[in-house]
Amino acid sequence: MSDEESQSPSLNDDDDDDIEAGSDILQDEKEKVLEKLSAQASKAETEPDTSDLDKEKLEQMRKVVYCGKPPVLKDIKSKRALPQPKSSNSIPQAKKEADNRAALIRSAKKKGKKVTKAYHQVKSVSNDNADASVSQTWLDDQKSLECQPAFDDDDFEESTEPSTPRVSIAKSLRINFVRKMRSNPKRSAIVTAAILGLAVLLVTVAVVFLQRRSNSASMSSIASMVYVPGKLVVSENHLVLSQGLSSKIIATAGMPVQYPSTGSASLNMFQSESNLGETLHTSNGGWIYVSNADEQGNIGALTFDNDGTAIKYKILYTGTNNSRGCGKTPWDAWISCEDSTNGRCYQVDPTGQRDTSMITVGEETDGGHFNSFAYWALLTSGPHFFVSADGEYDSLQRFIPDQVDWSNPWNMLLGPGTTMYLLLNPHDRTFDWTFDADEAQVNAEEYFPGPTSVDQYENCLYFVSKSLKRMCVLNLLEGTYSEQSTDGQYDQLVRIKEENASDIFYYSQNADNAFQITARNAQGPYSIVGASEGGDEATGLAFSPNGKHMYFVLNKAGIVYDITRNDGLGFQIQPPHIEYGSAGSNRLLI
DSSP states (O other): OOHHHHHSOOHHHHHHHHHHHHHHHHHHHHHHHHHHHHHHHHHHHHSOOOOHHHHHHHHHHHHHHHHOOOOOOTTOOSOOOOOOOSSGGGHHHHHHHHHHHHHHHHHHHHTTOOOOHHHHHHHTSOSTTOOHHHHHHHHHSGGGSSSOOOOSGGGGTOOSSOOOOOOOHHHHHHHHHHHHHHHOHHHHHHHHHHHHHHHHHHHHHHHHHHHHHHHHHHHHHHHHHSOEEEEEEEEETTEEEEETEEEEEEEETTSEEEETTTTEEEEEEOOSSEEEEEEEEOTTSOEEEEEEETTTOEEEEEEEOTTSOEEEEEEEEEOOSSEEEEEEOTTOOEEEEEBSTTOOEEEEOTTSSSOOEEOSTTTTTTOOBEEEEEEEOOOTTOOEEEEEEOSTTOOOEEEEESOOOTTSGGGTTTSOEEEEEEEEETTTTEEEEESOHHHHHHHHHHHSOSEEEEEEETTEEEEEETTTTEEEEEETTTTEEEEEEOOSOEEEEEEEEOTTSOEEEEEEEEETTEEEEEEEETTEEEEEEEESSOSOOEEEEEEOTTSOOEEEEETTTTEEEEEEETTSOOTTSOOSOOOOOSSOOOOEEO
16 A cells, blocks of 8 residues: 555545534534633623613523524614623533533434524624623523423424414415516416416316216117117016016005095905906096906906096905906906806996896806907997807807897897807818807817917907917908917917007916016017016906006016006007017918
């Protein structure tokens, strides 16, 4: 190692030397201060106190040092030295306190804390003209002061008296911004235009958002109004409905029927296990929905006004045996059919003005498992009445009354008449009627076993063979017939004539512990209503006279539903779009 390298100190050595030199200087300064304090103390013993002003100002400064309170210095013309103790006994104590204050100030500075400005003012006061008596008072009274010495770190940040509030950064930026805008009008105009443009942009975005949201809600509302049969998307009241349909429960078994228009309810509880039903006109433009009760043997009537609101419910008749089928007459009488051994059919007045009577139809066969009733009244010779029975060997019967009196039609079905039975000829697709009940039963067993759900429109008679899953259509004028597959187990058939003269058939379908209301037009089948839960049977399918209300009953739950279209149209009006499903087909069997 060279001599130059050995004599040249390292960087760390320089730092240590600086620290030691600083410590020596600080020690020398302390000794000088002590000497001055001693001299001032000796001088104070011989010289009287002559400066009240200095005493008052120094007392304020002393409080600042110990309490952190800002002094009132606006009247101080000149700086004075801190008073010192007047006896040598106070010198060590003063020295100790000076050391403590210096240490605290250094610690606060290292931590980045703010040291009270007044403390530096006191520290910078010259020591040349100190008042020794005031200094002694300062040292003697320090323990009796109202506040304690501010030697804690937190006391360098907070004051015990209110001070001028600090200006927040946001407020400071805002003040500077306003000043700059006032000093530069051109810049102010540009900024103002930019702010206005931004405000316009935000308002435009908000308006577009609200419009789109409103349009979305409007489109959703419009979509809910469009009737799309076969698109089962609406779930309510334990049903799954096609788009554009709504459901309402109007009666429940074992509970009174509510009358919404008056807020009252029926005296009779609605019957349980309701079965097939039908609607009939009333004189005031309303209608009556009549239905059977299987086990109770009741026939109940639910009356509606012309708006479809329930206004009355009553039990029309009690005492039937397993009444499951039904139908109506041209004079709006209700025909209730018993589905049992030796079952009979009854004519019931839905208004309750006439007594219930057993009709002649079915007498010749000593009764049977009757399930539906229909009529054909277009002939000038008189009406024809039809009744179906779905027993193992039952066939379709036709009854022609001997006396036709349209002035008093109630008695047409109570008097004598002619009963004949249907025969189908599949070779040439014709049909005939026979008096031989046995021959007709054999024919029915082979070609249409268990006929049910008889309905009629104009010159055609419709019925369904449940076991073969086929619908048979008889042309009553021409004596011919056709068949159409139902591709499902249908329990009831209701035909509605569309405005453009095409037929729409509605079925209640029950299979696999689930039900479905299905329709069929010339293009094929489609679903109307389905079950969200299984385990029940839909029956009593009927429509209001204006076609706007569809009624059916859940047999076990005893719930009567009213289904309507949201667009206010009737079910006889076919919508432009239909989602056809697998509920059936339009295949004609030739």
